[in-house]
Amino acid sequence: MASKAQRTPTGLKIAANLFVVVWLILAAFPFLWTFWGSFKVELDFFSIADWTNALTGKNTEATYGRPFTGAGYHGAWVQEEFWRAVINTFIVCFFVVLTSLTIGTLGGYALSRSGFRYTFWLLIIALIFRAMPPITLVAGYLLPFFEWNLWGILPTTIIVLVAINQPFTLWMLHSFFQNIPKELDESAKVDGCTQFQAFRHVIVPVMWPGVITTGLFSFLLAYNDFAVTSMLLSESNRTMVPEIAAFLGTTYTEGNVMFAVAAVVSATAPLFVLVMFFQRQIVSGLTAGAVKG
Amino acid sequence: MKHRTFFWFFLPTGLAMLLFIAAPIVSVVTQSLFAPHEAVLVTVESCGPFGCREETSIDQDATRELREERPLGRFVGLDIYLDRGHLAFGEVAEAWQNRTSLSDFFKRLGNLPFYRAMAFTLTYTFTVTPLLIALGLMIALAVNRLQAGLKGFVIFFSLLPMIVTPLVGSLILFWMIDSRGVLGSLIQWAANDPNLSLKASTGLTWVMLIVYGVWHSAPFAFVVFYAGLQTLPQDQLEAAQIDGATRWQQVRFVIIPHLMPLVTFVALIQLMDNFRVFEPIVGFNASAHATSLSWIIFNDLSGETRQLSAASATSVMTILGVAILLSPVLVRTWRDFRSKH
Structure with a gap:
């Protein structure tokens, strides 16, 4: 029961609700608009004559007989072979998440269970590494990678992304493992397990919520990366984001902006699905650091 | 946990960070002190019927040999800086x-390219950060009042600008504010100037990038503050109400002090993240009007001639900038640690 003092005056209620609506439009409208426009021809998407053309698709209808066309998608996926970039992206993301979770869980677990002072310093170093913009490291990679013929291939990029991911993964999993009572694995050790057996049989079964949340953020980092992937991958191995950037260079000159629009929508769709299914984990992951820190 | 066990558990992740973060930093610092070899010149005196002439040409073999022998280049100290x-x-x-x-x-x-980039990077960092905190706080307060059923829906859409790839997000906005796009047309109509183009003016480009930055990062602040509001002690609010505090006074003297640690946290994280602003400049195709340190590195490294030395020097200076912004975080973590042990 809300007391009279807690009841919100109507004016404020309307203002607050209006504000939420405005924010929702700001946040969602650009995506809806671009999604809708990606099924149009360029003259409708960028309309000089009348902005409502983008809604009705007047020129699209004149060209294709229907107000919607998949021409942009066909151009991007088939003609420009965007599907290659999509496959590369999923290879990179899959292996980055798998590797960084495997080694990150071991490291994070060790950091949370060792009481020695050096764990603090390792975490501090990880924090410093976390703050390092990835692009500043790229200049250091290029020379050795060229020398040893490692440049341009997917495995190199995967390892680099795993390493860049580690500081964040360690911090998240460290604080997560600290919330799992020490008594669990201590008692397993009393029963004669080694540290690894205790980890394998006692901790692994209960660690999945934290690991899934951390994995989501690893995925996002690998998926969204532009600096490393654009610098370390050869043209045929490009992932989606550098491929879109490369599209921009060619499409503006050739007048195929709709290819880039279709590619952008294609790259956004998986993230949409991800947020839909894992909204709770993403929110809890974002706040975990804040509430602790 | 024994040192030995800890070592084996930590080895894979430690090795990854050592080889691909620590070593590259060392390599970047080293490279910034070396410049590429100049071509080896040979002067040959050629004597003909009209007397002798000295000709200088590039000794290709010797140049290649020198480059292969010492790929780092020649030591130039701080010259590049x-x-x-x-x-x-x-x-x-x-x-x-x-x-x-x-x-x-x-x-x-x-x-001068460095100061130009610095001017934009700092302006961006120090305008976007306070603005996104303010916007995030307002959204959090407004959403917190909604009914439970609506909250999930609002949070879903609020997360999108942050989750979407920065390059993709900036492209989406860029196409909309294009002079032929829907927002571009709207702005032209509002300003009553059919030739107005946001891309053509430096000031408007900066505003555009800042608006993008706030749009992209406000959801993070919102989510953190929203979580903080869930732990707000109700008795304090009630006490304030009994004391006759107005709604604004409740926000000012109860809610904001409660959220203050989170505000500091968001500010510190965002200062570091905004300092590395890079993708929007590529997405908005704005490098003619706004550059950042990260963009300079990217520009030096891409293209035909990869200018490793120049990029390394900028990288080192960017790292120093981040280190300055990071120092308050480190001090805070250290204090936390001291108080616990």
Whole structure:
């Protein structure tokens, strides 16, 4: 029961609700608009004559007989072979998440269970590494990678992304493992397990919520990366984001902006699905650091 | 846990960070002290019927040999840091001496790539951060009042600008504010100027990038503050109400102090993240009007000639900048640690 003092005056209620609506439009409208426009021809998407053309698709209808066309998608996926970039992206993301979770869980677990002072310093170093913009490291990679013929291939990029991911993964999993009572694995050790057996049989079964949340953020980092992937991958191995950037260079000159629009929508769709299914984990992951820190 | 066990558990992740973060930093610092070899020149005296002439040509073999022998280049100390592309002390001193006024000095400074990038990077960092905190706080307060059923829906859409790839997000906005796009047309109509283009003016480009930055990062602040509001002690609010605090006073004296640690957290994280602003400049195709340190590195490294030394020097200076912004975080973590042990 809300007391009279807690009841919100109507004016404020309307203002607050209006504000939420405005924010929702700001946040969602650009995506809806671009999604809708990606099924149009360029003259409708960028309309000089009348902005409502983008809604009705007047020129699209004149060209294709229907107000919607998949021409942009066909151009991007088939003609420009965007599907290659999509496959590369999923290879990179899959292996980055798998590797960084495997080694990150071991490291994070060790950091949370060792009481020695050096764990603090390792975490501090990880924090410093976390703050390092990835692009500043790229200049250091290029020379050795060229020398040893490692440049341009997917495995190199995967390892680099795993390493860049580690500081964040360690911090998240460290604080997560600290919330799992020490008594669990201590008692397993009393029963004669080694540290690894205790980890394998006692901790692994209960660690999945934290690991899934951390994995989501690893995925996002690998998926969204532009600096490393654009610098370390050869043209045929490009992932989606550098491929879109490369599209921009060619499409503006050739007048195929709709290819880039279709590619952008294609790259956004998986993230949409991800947020839909894992909204709770993403929110809890974002706040975990804040509430602790 | 024994040292030995800890070592084996930590080895894979430690090795990854050592090889691919620590070693590259060392390598970047080293490279920034070396410049590429100059071509080896040979002077040959060729004597013909009209007397002798000296000809200078590039000794291709010797040049290649030298480059292969020492791929790092020649040691030049801090020269790269001081050249025109970086700190450019010589040019700065000259600009100061030849200045006609203070604004003239800053204009001359703006022609130097490093200071131009620095001006935008710092403006961006220190305008976007407070704005996104304010916006995030307002959204959090407004959403917190909604019914439970609506909250999930609002949070879903609020997360999108942050989750979407920065390059993709900036492209989506860029196409909308194009002079032929829907927002571009709207702005032209509102300003009553059919030739207005956001891309053509430096000031408007900066505003555009800042708006993008706030749009992209406000959801993070919102989510953190929203979580903080869930732990707000109700008795404090009630006490304030009994004391006759107005709604604004409740926000000002109860809610904001409660959220203050989170505000500090968001501010520190965002200062570091905004300092590395890069993708929006590529997405908005804005490099003619706004550059950042990260963009300079990217620009030096891409293209036909990869200017490793120049990029390394900028990288080192970016790392130093991040280190300065990071120091309060480190001090805080250290204090936390001391108080616990």
